[in-house]
Structures are given as structure tokens and as C-alpha cells.
Amino acid sequence: MPHLGLHCTWDVYTNDTQKLSYVPYIREVLHKVVDELGLSKVQEAFKQFDPIGVTGFILLEESHISIHTWPEHSYAAIDVFSCKDFDVTLVKNMLADLLHSDTIEIHELKRGNISQSGASNAS
Amino acid sequence: MPHLGLHCTWDVYTNDTQKLSYVPYIREVLHKVVDELGLSKVQEAFKQFDPIGVTGFILLEESHISIHTWPEHSYAAIDVFSCKDFDVTLVKNMLADLLHSDTIEIHELKRGNISQSGASNAS
Numbered sequence: 001m002p003h004l005g006l007h008c009t010w011d012v013y014t015n016d017t018q019k020l021s022y023v024p025y026i027r028e029v030l031h032k033v034v035d036e037l038g039l040s041k042v043q044e045a046f047k048q049f050d051p052i053g054v055t056g057f058i059l060l061e062e063s064h065i066s067i068h069t070w071p072e073h074s075y076a077a078i079d080v081f082s083c084k085d086f087d088v089t090l091v092k093n094m095l096a097d098l099l100h101s102d103t104i105e106i107h108e109l110k111r112g113n114i115s116q117s118g119a120s121n122a123s
Numbered sequence: 124m125p126h127l128g129l130h131c132t133w134d135v136y137t138n139d140t141q142k143l144s145y146v147p148y149i150r151e152v153l154h155k156v157v158d159e160l161g162l163s164k165v166q167e168a169f170k171q172f173d174p175i176g177v178t179g180f181i182l183l184e185e186s187h188i189s190i191h192t193w194p195e196h197s198y199a200a201i202d203v204f205s206c207k208d209f210d211v212t213l214v215k216n217m218l219a220d221l222l223h224s225d226t227i228e229i230h231e232l233k234r235g236n237i238s239q240s241g242a243s244n245a246s
Binding site: 004005007009011042043044045047055056057059060061063064066068070073075077079081083107109111112113114 | 237
């Protein structure tokens with residue numbers, strides 16, 4: 001079924017909670033993923049929680065990437081939504097490497113049913 | 124199962140494509156939803172596509188809300204991720220009203236399995 005975008009979430013569990021704790025490294029992780037996927041950045045925002053934990057996003061021409069970390073729970077939530085299909089497993093492998101995780105759960109959702117929107121006649 | 128956050132998506136189909144076309148109204152929709160849910164804004168970013176279409180994001184203390192619109196396909200994709208549970212149906216009803224939609228698909232994902240993260244002993 002034709003769709004307008006792919007929305008994927010990665011639930012990342014890691015014992016290396018230092019990696020999840022501060023903005024500079026988490027920001028670097030997001031930029032690496034966006035660069036590897038060949039997506040285009042529009043604007044970004046990151047917030048450091050006290051004493052640890054990060055929330056952040058990069059708005060993309062193609063939609064967005066976000067991350068929210070709970071180092072106290074050894075957990076980070078990442079998602080990418082893009083109107084351009086992307087390699088979900090590639091991102092999983094990058095996150096496993098960059099966040100030293102061997103447990104990552106993936107959920108994929110195809111969004112925007114073009115036939116349902118009645119836009120199949122659109123140019 | 125205890126979880127750290129609820130991630131919900133709303134796929135909104137509407138014939139009132141004017142509502143989906145420009146930043147000011149879409150920004151207002153997102154702010155209304157965030158205010159109604161009692162969530163706290165950190166930073167926001169919106170982009171106007173030429174000639175129509177909007178992508179936008181509000182980073183929240185509790186995580187995020189985003190919207191990406193395809194007026195040419197009569198479609199908008201919204202998501203909220205929050206560490207605080209929220210009323211999914213309330214948001215659906217607001218979007219139906221604000222975007223004049225009678226077709227909204229909802230997907231809910233509970234994210235961050237606390238028992239899996241080994242953090243069940245955390246305070």
C-alpha cells in the first residue's frame with residue numbers, strides 16, 4: 001500500500017549509561033544518524049536534565065529525528081520519521097555501536113495512506 | 124508492564140487542506156494540544172514548505188510533539204511522546220475539530236520496559 005512516510009522507533013537498553021547522560025555525545029549520535037541516512041537538517045534543540053538525561057530533536061526537511069534518554073533506567077528512546085524511506089537496520093546497528101547496546105527493540109509504522117487520502121489522482 | 128513513556132501517532136485525513144497548509148495555524152494546533160495536555164514546552168521549530176505544507180516540532184519537558192503535513196494529500200501526521208500518560212482520545216477529538224477531520228487513525232506504543240532495563244531496583 002503506498003504510504004507517505006516511514007516512522008520507526010528504536011528502544012535502546014544499555015549498561016553504558018554514561019553515554020546517555022549528557023547533551024554533547026547524544027547530539028553527536030543524532031547528527032551521525034542523520035548524516036548516514038543522507039537526510040537534511042532544518043533546526044535542532046537539545047536539553048540537559050539535571051543531573052543526567054537528555055531530550056533532543058532535529059527537525060528535518062524530510063520530517064524529524066528525536067531522542068529522549070533515561071540513564072537512570074539504562075534506556076533511550078529514538079525515533080525517525082521521514083517521507084524518504086530509510087534503512088532501519090543500519091540505524092539499529094549504529095545505535096548498538098554508538099550506545100554500546102545489545103538490546104534494541106524496533107517498531108516500524110508506515111504512515112499516510114495515499115489511497116485513503118483520495119490523493120491518488122494528485123500529480 | 125511498567126513503561127517509561129507513551130508514544131502515540133495520529134494519522135489525520137481532511138478535506139480542509141487550507142488548515143494544513145501554513146505555519147501559523149498548524150503552530151496554533153500544536154500549542155493547543157500541548158496546553159490541553161498540561162505539558163511543558165522547552166523549544167520549538169516550524170518550517171513552511173513552498174508553496175504549502177508544514178513541518179514542526181515542540182520539544183517538551185516530558186518529550187515531544189511533532190506534526191508534518193501534506194496538504195496536497197489531504198493528510199497530516201502528528202505524534203506525542205511523553206513520560207507522563209495522556210488522553211489519546213482527547214487529542215483525537217481536538218484534531219478532528221481543529222483540522223475538520225472525520226478520519227483519524229491512532230497507534231499507541233508503550234515504550235521503555237522498566238523491568239527489561241534492569242532498573243526495577245531504581246528509586
